[in-house]
Amino acid sequence: MVSHFSTIGLPLNSNEEFMEYAKFVYESGEKIKAGQRSYLKLALGEGIELWGQVDEDNEMIGLNPHFRGNAVSIVRLTEKINNPAATVLDGQMYGEAEPSEDGGFTYPFVFDMPDAALHELSFPVIKKVQLAAFAHELTIYTNEENYKQAQESEGGVNFATEFFIPSGLFSEEEPDFVPDSTAIFGGRVLTVKKIKNSHTAEFFYYAKVKTLGGEIDVVMDPELVTEKITDQSILSGSFWLTGQLLHDL
Secondary structure: OOOOOHHHOOOOOOHHHHHHHHHHHHHHOEEEEEOOEEEEEEEEEOOEEEEEEEOOOOOEEEEEEEEOOOOOEEEEEEEEOOOOOOOOOOOEEEEEEOOOOOOOOOOEEEEEOOOHHHOOOOOOEEEEEEEEEEEEEEEEEOOHHHHHHHHHHHOOOOOOOOEEEOHHHOOOOOOOOOOOOEEEEEEEEEEEEEEEOOOOOOEEEEEEEEEOOEEEEEEEOHHHOOOOOOOOOEEEEEEEEEEEEOOOO
8 A cells, every 4th residue: 555654665554553663763763852842863774764753741743754865946935834733843834936036936835844843934935945755646658759649649638748736735715725735746757766675675766856846856656656767757646745955045
């Protein structure tokens, strides 16, 4: 079963397995203070990260995965989202891709930050962001020509080779709407790698993808990878977005 954990080589088929990961992070993670609370960062190598959360009583209150790649996007952060279902250490951010000096941007979107409470931000602010996309659904095209042919044969709307749709904002006008950190996008594969999680010996796939608005580190459960991915491939699908801030501009 595909999950955000299996997407980075951590099979998750039951609540018991989730609790085992939580216990592992609680016992082995690096404690990083965030006021009276703390994050527990566990880096498993190859960019695989788990971010546990503990409250002021040192009790576990959350656990989020992240993948640390080398993709870089320039994003204007405009607001932290107030999500009633979130823990105090969670963080969802409104972002604007490719911001310009005159206030323009390519598109708005939302992403999660596993270490949000470590950053004091005054909005709006432009930052370098490392964005990771965990695949929910995926289509792989051999090359750009194959991508265009497939679109023509399917009919309907033809998307550019690089496109980005902030699907997490689709219902923004509804009462009590809380955005999702999700997107539908497609782009060109720049690099690709099959990665082994050293903790579980399970494999997953990684591709750095150039899409509209920037670069994204895409990780994929092998169940979704039905065709070979190369540096000529085009990927498209639906994804969960998580990101970390890089050095200031």
